[in-house]
Amino acid sequence: MTEHQRQVISSALEGRAANGKMQRLLDALPDDLQGEMLGIWERATVPAGHILIEENTEAENIGFVLDGLLAMIKDLPDGRRHIIGLLTPADLFGRAFNGKSGYRIEALTETEVLTCPREPFEALLVRSPEAERLFLLNVLDELDAAREWVMVLGSGKVVQRVASLLLILCRHKVQGAIAPRAPINLNIKLKRVDIAHLLGTSPESLSRSFKQLERDGIIAINTPYDMDVLDLGELTEAAGNALLIEDFDL
Amino acid sequence: MTEHQRQVISSALEGRAANGKMQRLLDALPDDLQGEMLGIWERATVPAGHILIEENTEAENIGFVLDGLLAMIKDLPDGRRHIIGLLTPADLFGRAFNGKSGYRIEALTETEVLTCPREPFEALLVRSPEAERLFLLNVLDELDAAREWVMVLGSGKVVQRVASLLLILCRHKVQGAIAPRAPINLNIKLKRVDIAHLLGTSPESLSRSFKQLERDGIIAINTPYDMDVLDLGELTEAAGNALLIEDFDL
DNA sequence: CGCGGCGTTGAACACGGTCAATTCTTGTGG
DNA sequence: CCACAAGAATTGACCGTGTTCAACGCCGCG
Secondary structure (H helix, E strand, O other): OOHHHHHHHHHHHOOOOOHHHHHHHHHOOOHHHHHHHHHOOEEEEEOOOOEEEOOOOOOOEEEEEEEOOEEEEEEOOOOOEEEEEEEOOOOEEOOOOOOOOOOEEEEOOOEEEEEEEHHHHHHHHHHOHHHHHHHHHHHHHHHHHHHHHHHHHHOOOHHHHHHHHHHHHHHHHHOOOOOOOOOEEEEOOOOHHHHHHHHOOOHHHHHHHHHHHHHOOOEEEEEOOEEEEOOHHHHHHHHOOOOOHHHOOO | OOHHHHHHHHHHHOOOOOHHHHHHHHHOOOHHHHHHHHHOOEEEEEOOOOEEEOOOOOOOEEEEEEEOOEEEEEEOOOOOEEEEEEEOOOOEEOOOOOOOOOOEEEEOOOEEEEEEEHHHHHHHHHHOHHHHHHHHHHHHHHHHHHHHHHHHHHOOOHHHHHHHHHHHHHHHHHOOOOOOOOOEEEEOOOOHHHHHHHHOOOHHHHHHHHHHHHHOOOEEEEEOOEEEEOOHHHHHHHHOOOOOHHHOOO
């Protein structure tokens, strides 16, 4: 690894949420591959609304989110759109080994990403079982996340889905920290419309659900993008499913 | 590989839907590992209703479906249940490398499976990059399937979800066969209640949706478990989303 | 023959989607 | 700094869809 490469990466990671994970990923690689891995990545800043991977194309790039928020989006023939999942810092996206994508990747906010061409990335995975193992674990996590969404969307009522979303955000926020008794402050970076598309509902219904949770004393809404979860237990209750409880040591 | 092992496996695969895939998986392995892989599997027949992997436990087994139908099921606190996904012949289940499972695996019909202890399976994947690659590809497929469900469940109307389900079943049935013009006969092995839990709706709504599709001339219902898809194009239309169209060469 | 599981049908009601109007916020230019 | 415009969120009213509850028909089985 050249000094130049080290600098590119360390400056890219500077102060980013994705820093820790990226470091762990790199450390798990054999020394000689670390340099190779670093050498193929390039940093980019994309504005909100930018499309990183088009639907139904063989994606030629693999990406790694440093900062910001991306979404996997599917447009329906009737003009509606559906958000299949979110990509947050430290998430990988792109379709290594996996053909064309059935949805597109779009930036919901201005986003910092590392990208690299698919070919050398795949080649590196093929050559390095360690790298492939890391990638496999990453895919397994994505699979869990996707199944979790299946559960959330299967739950009938909208309030339950909203509660579930908030729970997931909470979990993401506290990230293994010990039992959070105090209110958890959430900084939502999604517009109401986007949340609606994510939960398969309308902005109007969302608004009502949020209000209901607030009336029930479960959350406090400061601005549409800033709210506090007052009672995690009640929130879990409101979600109606037994998701994620074990992730907080209540 | 001993002659005995060959016989165990070949008799297990005899006439099974999973035969082709299993053979392909084995062929991709280096010779010396084929025997090892075969040696750890054991065949079992489980009755409908049997639970193969309990929720929230570290699953000690990996499984491979030979025949029948399994489901990933999550029980909700309010007594309702939700089916997250189905496992059909040639599907792998269990949680290699992946900790405890958030749902349980239950047999919906009498099912034939191959099972093996998790430890040696993982060990084999670690030792053989080829095996790991196969596993990775399998997980990637599961991920696609899970995301597909996310889309299906996100679509508002029940008829659309039902149509989507039928489409998926059709695709599964014709499996790469060339353009099916004639009616496609579907043999549904799911009870109405199970379909309801899978689609996040009620049996009553299901019944009405099926009837509507029949009234529209899209399907013909012979018995609740036996129906013909008369017009694949219309069915796709009714599904409302652009899923899977490219999978049939219409 | 009667019982029980399963699927369907019908009616009443609740939930959520849709449309329209209003408020709040944000960003722009005077 | 204020006025104004555009976008976003909320609120309210209405209506379609789906859930719920109940009753009925259909088999398969004891």
